[in-house]
Amino acid sequence: MAKVLVVTSGKGGVGKTTTTAALGAALAQSGQNVVVVDFDVGLRNLDLVMGAERRVVFDLINVVQGVAKLPQALIRDKRLETLWLLPASQTRDKDALTDEGVGRVIDELRSRFDWILCDSPAGIERGATLAMRFADEAIIVTNPEVSSVRDSDRIIGMLDSKTVRAERGERVEKHILITRYDAGRAARGEMLNIDDILEILATPLLGIIPESQDVLKASNVGTPVTLNNADSAPARAYTDASRRLMGEEVAMVVPTERKGFMDRLLGRRAA
Amino acid sequence: MSIRLLRLFGGREATAPVARERLQILLSHERGLLGQSDLLVTLREEILAVVSKHIQLDPDKVIVKLDRGKTVSTLEVDIEVPNNFDKKVSERRMAG
Numbered sequence: 513m514a515k516v517l518v519v520t521s522g523k524g525g526v527g528k529t530t531t532t533a534a535l536g537a538a539l540a541q542s543g544q545n546v547v548v549v550d551f552d553v554g555l556r557n558l559d560l561v562m563g564a565e566r567r568v569v570f571d572l573i574n575v576v577q578g579v580a581k582l583p584q585a586l587i588r589d590k591r592l593e594t595l596w597l598l599p600a601s602q603t604r605d606k607d608a609l610t611d612e613g614v615g616r617v618i619d620e621l622r623s624r625f626d627w628i629l630c631d632s633p634a635g636i637e638r639g640a641t642l643a644m645r646f647a648d649e650a651i652i653v654t655n656p657e658v659s660s661v662r663d664s665d666r667i668i669g670m671l672d673s674k675t676v677r678a679e680r681g682e683r684v685e686k687h688i689l690i691t692r693y694d695a696g697r698a699a700r701g702e703m704l705n706i707d708d709i710l711e712i713l714a715t716p717l718l719g720i721i722p723e724s725q726d727v728l729k730a731s732n733v734g735t736p737v738t739l740n741n742a743d744s745a746p747a748r749a750y751t752d753a754s755r756r757l758m759g760e761e762v763a764m765v766v767p768t769e770r771k772g773f774m775d776r777l778l779g780r781r782a783a
Numbered sequence: 784m785s786i787r788l789l790r791l792f793g794g795r796e797a798t799a800p801v802a803r804e805r806l807q808i809l810l811s812h813e814r815g816l817l818g819q820s821d822l823l824v825t826l827r828e829e830i831l832a833v834v835s836k837h838i839q840l841d842p843d844k845v846i847v848k849l850d851r852g853k854t855v856s857t858l859e860v861d862i863e864v865p866n867n868f869d870k871k872v873s874e875r876r877m878a879g
Contacts, residue, residue: 658802665810701797708803712810 514622517629517757518647520671522663524634526653527691530727530737532631533561534747535651537736538754540595544626547586550600551643552633553609559599562589563734571601576613582620591739596625609642618646636666641674648677649685649757651718655692656704664688664713687718689753694723695768706766719753721746722767812846830860838864 519532529552536548549572550558559565564587570580575598582598589595598621601608621628632643644650650671654664668686677684690709697703710717721727726744730737738747738754745767752762827847834840844863850856 658806661806662809662813665813669814698799701799704799704802704806708799712803712806 514625515627515649516618516622516647517627517649517651518632518644519629519651519653520632520640520644520667521634521653521660522636522665522667523655523660526634526655526660527721527727528634528653529557529561529631530731531651531653531689531691531721531750532558532629533736534730534738534750535754535757536595536627536629537589537592538738538751539627539629539757540589540592541738541751542754542758543594544758545594545624546627546629547596547598547621547625548629548631549598549621550631551609551639552631553600553639554602555633556600556602558631559587559597560734561731562597562736564589564597564599565734568599571599572617573601573608575617576609582617591735607638609639611642611645614642615646636670640667641670644671644675644684646676647671647684649687651687651689652713652715653689653691654709654713656690656694656698656709658704661704661709661712668713668715686715687757688713688715689718689721691721692723693720693766695766717764718756719749720764720766721749721753826858830862834862840864 519528519535521528529550532548536546540546548558548562550556551572552558553573556571559568567587570585572585574580575582575585585598587597587599589597598617618628630643630647633639652664652667652671654660671684671686672678675684688710690706693706694703698705706717706720722745724744724746726741727737727746730740733740737744738750741747742751749767752765755762827845830847831840831845834845840862846859846861848859848861850859
C-alpha cells in the first residue's frame, strides 16, 4: 500500500529538504519504490540537494495544470533505480496549486510508488497546508531550539485539523525527527535534550540526527547524505529512521560525531 | 550535580532548563488559544466584549482555558483587572 508522508516543520532551515532526500534515498536503497515531491513552490531546492537541478524540464505545477503528464515530469535518480523526484517550480506563483489538482497528482503517484515523500515549505501558509493535506504520516523536523519547538507544536495542531485524514476523523501518524543535535551540549545543559522535546511535543521520536559536517558536505555535492557517506553518523541515523518508518524495531542511539584532536583543542564545532 | 560541576569547569551556564520551562508555559497558553477549537477563541472574544463594557481591560490579560477531564470538564476564565477599576466605572456612570 502506498504511503504518503509529509516532511514538515514550522520554522525554516531545520533540515526538511535534507531529511526528505536522505530518507527517500535510504528507503529506495532498501528496495522500496520512492518518489520525493517538492512542494516548496518558488523556492525549490530538493532538486539541488538531490543533484538533479539540471535535469528539470517539467515540474509539479505543470502536472497539476495539465501542461505535462506525470511521467514527463518525474526524474529518475542517477544512482538509485527506485528513487524518483517530482520537482517544484521556481517561477510560478504559489496559487497555481489547488487542493483538487494536488489530490489528483497524489492519487496517480499512489498507484506507482510505495512511498510518496512530500517536502513541505516552512510556515503555516497555504503551501504548507497543501503539502500535508493528503498525508498518511508526518515527520515533524525540529531543532533543539525554543523557536523550532514552539513552531513544531503549531504544526502538530494543523496536522490534527487540516488534513484530509483529520477531517474524516482518522489519524495522521506523527513522528518527531530531531536534527542538529549535539549530545555534548545537551549533557552540559546548553541545549534542550531529547526527553524535554518529546515531553513538550508529546509525539513519538523517529530519530536523532547529530550536528555534523557531513550534512553540508553531502548537499554541496548534490547527493543525499545517506548515499554520500553511508558510514557517517548522520547517514546512519537517517538509515535507522527509514527502517523505523518501514516498521522495524531499531534501538534508538544518540549518535555523536567523532571530533579530531585539534577540533577539540580549538573547540571547533561542526558547521 | 554533574551539570553543576561541568558548569564550574566550563564556566558556561546551563540554559536548557530555562528553555524548557519557558516553552512549557508558552505552549500551554498557546494551545488554549490556537489549534484546539474555535469555541475557545469565540468564548474569549465574547467574554472580553461583555466585561469590557464595564471595565477597561487589557486583552492580553484575559486567559480562557478549557480542561477536558474524564468525568468533569472545567472552563477557567482568568481576567486580570487594573486597580481602582470600580471607581472609574462609577465615575463614568455618574457622568453618564
